[in-house]
C-alpha cells in the first residue's frame with residue numbers, strides 16, 4: 001500500500017516547486033504527469049508524438065493515455081514509498097480512475113493551491129522566459145487557465161465532499177508556502 005498526496009491547482013501556482021521540496025523532505029516520490037509527458041515529447045515516443053501539439057496548445061492529453069501512464073508509473077514505485085501526484089488528476093475521469101485503485105493507493109490528502117489569475121499569468125510568463133517551456137506562452141496560458149476552470153476546478157468540490165482537502169495560499173514566499181504544507185506531514 002502506498003499513500004498518495006495530491007497537489008491540485010491552476011497552472012503557475014507553484015505545485016511543482018513545492019512538490020519537489022516536500023517529496024525530498026518526507027521521502028516521497030514526486031510524480032509529475034506534465035514532466036513525464038514532456039519527457040515523452042523529447043524522446044519522441046509514440047505517446048509523446050500524440051501529446052506534443054496538445055501540450056503546446058495548453059489542452060489536456062486524453063484521459064486514457066494519461067491514466068495508463070500514471071498507473072504504470074505507480075506500479076513501478078517499487079520501494080512502496082508514498083507519492084505526491086503533481087498535476088494528476090485533472091479531470092473527473094482521472095479522479096474516478098484513482099478511486100478504483102484506492103485500496104492499494106489511498107489518497108491521504110489533497111492540497112488545493114489558490115492564487116489569483118493575474119499573479120498566475122505573471123508567474124508563468126516569467127517561468128517561460130527562464131525555462132523555455134514551449135507551452136508558457138500567452139495563448140497557451142489562456143487556454144490552460146480555461147481548461148483548469150472547466151475540467152479540473154470541479155475536483156475541488158469532489159475532494160471537499162470527501163473531507164480530505166487542505167487549501168494552500170499560493171501567494172507569498174516559497175519558504176512560507178512550504179511550511180504551510182509541511183506542517184501536514186510527519187517525518
Ligand code: AMP
Nearest residue numbers: 033034054055059060061066087088090
Ligand atoms: P503541467 O506540467 O502539470 O503544467 O502539465 C503540462 C501539460 O501536460 C498540460 O497543459 C497538459 O497538456 C499535459 N498534462 C499534464 N498532466 C495532465 C493530466 N493529468 N491530464 C491531461 N493532460 C495533462
